[in-house]
Amino acid sequence: MTAATHTKLLRQETIEQLDGTKTILSYFEPTDETMQELVKDLFEHNWQRIVVGPCIQGAVFEVCFQQPPKLSYLDGYLTVNLGPWHFHLCVGTHTGTSSEELRRKRPVAKIAFFEDRGRGCAGGRSWGLQMWNGFGEQMTTVFLPNPFLSDEQKILREPQWERLLLWYELREKYLGEPMPQACKPVDAPDENPFLHGHDA
Numbered sequence: 474m475t476a477a478t479h480t481k482l483l484r485q486e487t488i489e490q491l492d493g494t495k496t497i498l499s500y501f502e503p504t505d506e507t508m509q510e511l512v513k514d515l516f517e518h519n520w521q522r523i524v525v526g527p528c529i530q531g532a533v534f535e536v537c538f539q540q541p542p543k544l545s546y547l548d549g550y551l552t553v554n555l556g557p558w559h560f561h562l563c564v565g566t567h568t569g570t571s572s573e574e575l576r577r578k579r580p581v582a583k584i585a586f587f588e589d590r591g592r593g594c595a596g597g598r599s600w601g602l603q604m605w606n607g608f609g610e611q612m613t614t615v616f617l618p619n620p621f622l623s624d625e626q627k628i629l630r631e632p633q634w635e636r637l638l639l640w641y642e643l644r645e646k647y648l649g650e651p652m653p654q655a656c657k658p659v660d661a662p663d664e665n666p667f668l669h670g671h672d673a
Contacts, residue, residue, distance in 0.1 A: 494591025503581040508564040528614035578607025
């Protein structure tokens with residue numbers, strides 16, 4: 474984990490999805506400095522523990538890294554390169570267009586930690602970060618380690634609550650929240666609900 478930043482929680486909201494799942498979003502300011510720190514924390518120091526890709530209704534891309542990606546920057550764009558494939562995220566100041574609106578709206582304009590609580594995959598619980606551009610379009614989702622799934626996305630017979638440590642460490646750094654005394658959330662089940670199927 475890199476050094477502490479000066480970011481803090483901006484606001485929090487709870488969204489109830491159509492299936493009754495609740496998504497809790499905790500927003501913080503996506504400054505250039507903050508985004509560069511976050512990129513290091515995710516793609517340099519924890520690349521083997523995260524799953525990345527767009528996550529919208531009807532489509533979820535779950536990309537796992539098998540080796541450390543090469544990172545580079547050009548005109549505000551981060552390139553995450555694994556040789557045969559790569560992706561770009563505009564995470565900083567961008568000047569490479571004649572359109573003032575595009576210069577303002579291409580970079581990450583909104584970022585939040587999310588926690589899903591309800592039904593569905595991974596026992597209906599997931600933890601991570603989501604990013605949106607200035608048009609309100611989701612740019613990507615970063616899924617953090619899940620206590621119900623292994624790094625290989627295999628179902629765990631017993632929850633491993635210590636897998637939430639990265640979630641708490643990142644929230645401490647970027648939201649200013651204190652680390653909890655125990656990794657297990659107060660309202661979490663004692664067994665893995667994913668063992669009973671996606672609708673458990």
